Amino acid sequence: SGWGLGWATGSGSPQSAGSQSIAHTVAATIEMFTSVSLRGAMSVVGPIFLIIGAVVIGWLGWRLGATRPIAFTAWALIVFAFSYPSLQPWYVLWGGVLLGAVALSPKASAWVIGGVGALLSTSVLLDYAGLPIPVAQGVGLAVAVLVARWRLAVTAGG
Structure with a gap:
């Protein structure tokens, strides 16, 4: 139209x-x-x-x-x-x-960054890899945890 x-x-x-x-x-x-x-x-x-x-x-x-x-x-x-x-x-x-x-605490900031990583990875896994939603979300959750923990470790060490 x-x-x-x-x-x-x-x-x-x-x-x-x-x-x-x-x-x-x-x-x-x-x-x-x-x-x-x-x-x-x-x-x-x-x-x-x-x-x-x-x-x-x-x-x-x-x-x-x-x-x-x-x-x-x-x-x-x-x-x-x-x-x-x-x-x-x-x-x-x-x-x-x-x-x-x-103003976010370092912990909240790390989880926000992890959440962004989860959304990005889930989008890629759904749209390009064609994984089922529960599987892609599970991987996204793992990404969120790993990214948040990494960010907290970097923040604590730096």
């Missing part, structure tokens, strides 16, 4: 589109090991993760909302991105951009 909106009709839904969300990974794992369809698993798992996300955002609001509003907004957006049933890596940028304005 010339409007550049092909993504809007071709991207699917959280139940059908590929996603790096934790809920999608759990649902895909359920699908792999049971007779439950991805759609069926997402219909149960998705709302559970949304509730968990809402609780965590509420807790963040309680802890940070009044005293560190930028930190609250950054972390709340990141939590929302990860708890929503559909996650593409760039969704994390919503809070990640604000996180640049927040």
Whole structure:
């Protein structure tokens, strides 16, 4: 149509589109090991993760909302991105951009860097290697832990 909106009709839904969300990974794992369809698993798992996300955002609001509003907004957006049933890596940028304005502890900074490594490696493994979502996410989690531990070791040694 010339409007550049092909993504809007071709991207699917959280139940059908590929996603790096934790809920999608759990649902895909359920699908792999049971007779439950991805759609069926997402219909149960998705709302559970949304509730968990809402609780965590509420807790963040309680802890940070009044005293560190930028930190609250950054972390709340990141939590929302990860708890929503559909996650593409760039969704994390919503809070990640604000996180640049927040003073982080070395430990938090290391885990943020590890999380970026996890999202990047998972994207490559899903899009180019064609691994199943649970496998790619497992490798991504391992990358996050390794990168965070490496960063903490470098920070402690330097």
